[in-house]
Amino acid sequence: MLASYALPVEASRGRRYPEPPHPYRDDFQRDRDRIIHARAFRRLENKTQVFTRRLSDHFRTRLTHTIEVAQISRTIAAALHLNESLVETLALAHDIGHPPFGHSGERALDVAMRAHGLYFDHNLHALRIVESFEQRYASHPGLNLTFEVREGIIKHSHDYSATEHPELAEYLLDQRPPLEAQLIDHTDEIAYNTADLDDGFEAGLLKLDGIRRGVSLFDRYLSQVEKEFTAASAKLKFNEALKRMLNHLATDLIDNTARRIAESGVQTVEDVRHHPERLAAFSPATDAARAEAKEFLSRNLYHSDSLRPQKADGEKIVGDLFAYWLEHPETLPADYQERMGEQGAPRIICDYLAGMTDNYILDQHRRILKR
Numbered sequence: 045m046l047a048s049y050a051l052p053v054e055a056s057r058g059r060r061y062p063e064p065p066h067p068y069r070d071d072f073q074r075d076r077d078r079i080i081h082a083r084a085f086r087r088l089e090n091k092t093q094v095f096t097r098r099l100s101d102h103f104r105t106r107l108t109h110t111i112e113v114a115q116i117s118r119t120i121a122a123a124l125h126l127n128e129s130l131v132e133t134l135a136l137a138h139d140i141g142h143p144p145f146g147h148s149g150e151r152a153l154d155v156a157m158r159a160h161g162l163y164f165d166h167n168l169h170a171l172r173i174v175e176s177f178e179q180r181y182a183s184h185p186g187l188n189l190t191f192e193v194r195e196g197i198i199k200h201s202h203d204y205s206a207t208e209h210p211e212l213a214e215y216l217l218d219q220r221p222p223l224e225a226q227l228i229d230h231t232d233e234i235a236y237n238t239a240d241l242d243d244g245f246e247a248g249l250l251k252l253d254g255i256r257r258g259v260s261l262f263d264r265y266l267s268q269v270e271k272e273f274t275a276a277s278a279k280l281k282f283n284e285a286l287k288r289m290l291n292h293l294a295t296d297l298i299d300n301t302a303r304r305i306a307e308s309g310v311q312t313v314e315d316v317r318h319h320p321e322r323l324a325a326f327s328p329a330t331d332a333a334r335a336e337a338k339e340f341l342s343r344n345l346y347h348s349d350s351l352r353p354q355k356a357d358g359e360k361i362v363g364d365l366f367a368y369w370l371e372h373p374e375t376l377p378a379d380y381q382e383r384m385g386e387q388g389a390p391r392i393i394c395d396y397l398a399g400m401t402d403n404y405i406l407d408q409h410r411r412i413l414k415r
């Protein structure tokens with residue numbers, strides 16, 4: 045049973061190119077399946093989440109991170125009686141526009157584009173992927189996703205200004221997205237804040253004492269676990285504490301969002317859209333704990349000396365190849381060269397690089413620049 049403020053599939057604004065209904069999957073379920081079968085989705089397997097050259101086969105890739113976000117999102121959507129199929133689709137699509145080498149690749153592409161008065165934004169790139177780069181249907185370009193899925197791809201993490209983005213006018217930029225899309229930014233953070241503590245600890249880059257001092261939510265649960273399981277190994281205690289921390293974040297997001305919905309008086313998805321602020325949110329205390337964990341990871345993992353060489357490598361490879369293809373656009377694949385007249389070389393090169401997996405861009409760099 046959906047809540048009155050959920051988005052029922054019957055209320056969808058539909059697809060760009062109308063299609064007959066499927067006999068046993070609704071439109072949001074079909075969109076989920078279209079994302080899973082997309083080439084860009086399969087490439088997530090070989091795109092960095094945090095660690096590039098894997099120190100171990102156990103670390104998250106962007107694909108396993110995406111699956112974890114989908115799992116957490118479904119659980120929270122079900123507890124709030126939101127549309128689980130829409131939430132799952134948006135979770136599976138949320139990182140589809142990410143370039144190789146994680147945030148270093150993203151930054152390097154953006155720097156290269158800014159030299160031409162342009163920029164790189166992974167949400168806008170994700171929309172280009174599902175609208176035009178994925179070619180699976182004889183009858184139309186792209187995946188022909190429903191309006192709400194395309195809207196969620198754009199609006200799940202932040203609002204875009206209508207004056208800066210006239211090309212996005214159809215996505216109701218003056219309105220909040222439905223709650224199903226609002227959840228994703230928070231479930232993404234729950235997933236990576238806990239997973240990156242896990243992978244960082246496993247990699248030996250984060251020490252238990254440091255995590256305890258820097259992440260009070262983790263410390264609270266580890267103290268609890270130490271009293272309950274005196275004989276358990278240190279790693280099992282770590283896992284148990286981390287699981288409780290994840291559960292705390294998810295439960296708080298459910299409870300606090302439900303409270304905000306009740307207090308706001310919103311009844312329908314149109315009320316959600318016209319409410320002055322997003323309603324999906326952690327409580328102030330848990331939001332502070334979330335921010336503390338994120339800040340700890342930023343300082344001690346993402347910007348640590350240990351990860352600096354792999355980040356510098358990634359940025360250099362993206363920058364080198366961007367510069368090479370600007371000088372030698374005739375060596376780009378034919379279909380990219382065809383679009384160059386219309387969209388300009390920088391955008392086309394950016395699209396090409398952003399689509400690459402870590403392996404493929406490393407191969408290209410070795411082959412072309414002999415390094």
Ligand code: MG
Nearest residue numbers: 109138139232
């Ligand atoms: Mg993510």
